[in-house]
Amino acid sequence: MRVKLLRWYLPFVLLAVAYGGYIAISSGNAEALKTEQVEVPLTVKVSHLRSGDHNVVITSHGEVVPVEITQLSAQVSGEVISWHPSFVPGGVVKEGEILFSIESENYNAAVLQAEADLATAQAALIEEKAKAEVAKRQAKNVPSNQVTDLYLRKPQVLSAQAQVKSALASLKRAKRDLDNCRVVAPYDALVVERNIGVGQYITAGTRVAVLNNIESAEIHVPIAGFDSVFLPEDYSGVTAKVTQKGVVNIEREGIIKRDLGVIDSATRMTSLVINVDDPYALSSDMSPLKFGSYVEVNFIGKTLKHIYRLPQELVNNRQVWIVNEDNELEPRTVNVLRAEQEFMLINEGLKDNDRLVWTVPEYPQKGTQVQLSTFNDESKQ
Known part of the structure; x- marks a missing residue:
C-alpha cells in the first residue's frame, strides 16, 4: 500500500x-x-565657448588682364628699315625704346624745305616792317586824310606775319613726321602681335602691332550677393592677397581700386577691380604673374562683433550640442551668419561659457547623461 x-x-x-x-x-x-x-555614462569632450570679434575674409577668383592694350599704328608712310630684337610676340620692351624705324630721307628733306620756307617768310616780314616804318615817317608830311592803313602797309605786314606762322607750322609738322619715323614704346610693354618686317612699305594708320601695358595689371573679381553685405564701407585702397595656385604657388599683393559700377544681368553679381603693380616683375625678384592667369583673391571685409567660430562638422542642420548644468546633452539651434572655409560663423543661439560638445555621439539624444573631458582647440573662439 x-x-x-x-x-x-x-x-x-x-x-x-x-x-x-x-x-x-x-x-x-x-x-x-x-x-x-x-548604464555607464558616455564620456564626451567639451570646451567652454568664448565669443570674439572676427574680420570677415572675402574670397573670389578672376583672371589677370592688362590695364591698357594698345593697337600700335604707324603715323607716317614709308619703308621699314629696322626693328628692335625684342619687338616680337612675347618680347618685353621698355618705355622709350625704339620698336622699329621707317626710312627718313624724305622727311629730312621736308624739314629742310620747311626751314627754307620759314627763312623766306621771315625775310619778307622784315622787309614789310621796314617799308611800314618808312611809310610811317613819310605820313608826317602827308595830309591826315590821305594816311590810310594801306598807305602805312599794315595789311602787308599782317600778311607777312601770317606767312611766318604758316612756315613755322609746316616746320613743326615736318619735324614731327621725322620723329615719327622712329616708333617708340609708349610704356613698358609685352608685345602680343607684330605685323611688319624689314623692307615692308607701310602707310600712315596701318596697324603694326598690339602691346599690353605691363606696368600694372587688373583682376576683375565677382562678388556674390551674400558676400556684398560683408564688404567694408570704403573698400577703395584695401590690400588684397592674390594667389596663383599650382605646383608652386605664386603670391602677390594687390590693391582694390574700384568696382565696375554695374551688376551682371546673368549672375546678378557686382565686380571689384584689383590692381597689381609690376605683374611681370621687371623691377623686382618676385615671380611673374602673367596675363591670363586664373588667381584667387582674398581681402578683409567687415569686422563682426560677438561671433563664435566653430568647425563645420559640429554644426548639423543649424544645430549644435552642448552639455547643460545637469551634465546632460542638450541641442541648441544657432544662426549661421556665414561659412568661411571649414568654419561656421555663429552670432545667435550660444552664449559665453556654454560647454560645446566636440565628440558628438553617433545618435545623440536630448537628456543623455554624460561625463566630461576638457578639450582645448586653438580654432575656437
Missing part, C-alpha cells in the same frame, strides 16, 4: 523540486541581468 502511495506522489514531488529549481535559476539570471544593465 505504501509502495503504491509513493509511486502516486513521486511525480508530484519531482515536479515540485523541478519548479523550485527553475525559480531559483530564474532569480539568479534576473539578478545577473540587472547587474549587466547598469
Whole structure:
C-alpha cells in the first residue's frame, strides 16, 4: 500500500523540486541581468565657448588682364628699315625704346624745305616792317586824310606775319613726321602681335602691332550677393592677397581700386577691380604673374562683433550640442551668419561659457547623461 502511495506522489514531488529549481535559476539570471544593465555614462569632450570679434575674409577668383592694350599704328608712310630684337610676340620692351624705324630721307628733306620756307617768310616780314616804318615817317608830311592803313602797309605786314606762322607750322609738322619715323614704346610693354618686317612699305594708320601695358595689371573679381553685405564701407585702397595656385604657388599683393559700377544681368553679381603693380616683375625678384592667369583673391571685409567660430562638422542642420548644468546633452539651434572655409560663423543661439560638445555621439539624444573631458582647440573662439 505504501509502495503504491509513493509511486502516486513521486511525480508530484519531482515536479515540485523541478519548479523550485527553475525559480531559483530564474532569480539568479534576473539578478545577473540587472547587474549587466547598469548604464555607464558616455564620456564626451567639451570646451567652454568664448565669443570674439572676427574680420570677415572675402574670397573670389578672376583672371589677370592688362590695364591698357594698345593697337600700335604707324603715323607716317614709308619703308621699314629696322626693328628692335625684342619687338616680337612675347618680347618685353621698355618705355622709350625704339620698336622699329621707317626710312627718313624724305622727311629730312621736308624739314629742310620747311626751314627754307620759314627763312623766306621771315625775310619778307622784315622787309614789310621796314617799308611800314618808312611809310610811317613819310605820313608826317602827308595830309591826315590821305594816311590810310594801306598807305602805312599794315595789311602787308599782317600778311607777312601770317606767312611766318604758316612756315613755322609746316616746320613743326615736318619735324614731327621725322620723329615719327622712329616708333617708340609708349610704356613698358609685352608685345602680343607684330605685323611688319624689314623692307615692308607701310602707310600712315596701318596697324603694326598690339602691346599690353605691363606696368600694372587688373583682376576683375565677382562678388556674390551674400558676400556684398560683408564688404567694408570704403573698400577703395584695401590690400588684397592674390594667389596663383599650382605646383608652386605664386603670391602677390594687390590693391582694390574700384568696382565696375554695374551688376551682371546673368549672375546678378557686382565686380571689384584689383590692381597689381609690376605683374611681370621687371623691377623686382618676385615671380611673374602673367596675363591670363586664373588667381584667387582674398581681402578683409567687415569686422563682426560677438561671433563664435566653430568647425563645420559640429554644426548639423543649424544645430549644435552642448552639455547643460545637469551634465546632460542638450541641442541648441544657432544662426549661421556665414561659412568661411571649414568654419561656421555663429552670432545667435550660444552664449559665453556654454560647454560645446566636440565628440558628438553617433545618435545623440536630448537628456543623455554624460561625463566630461576638457578639450582645448586653438580654432575656437
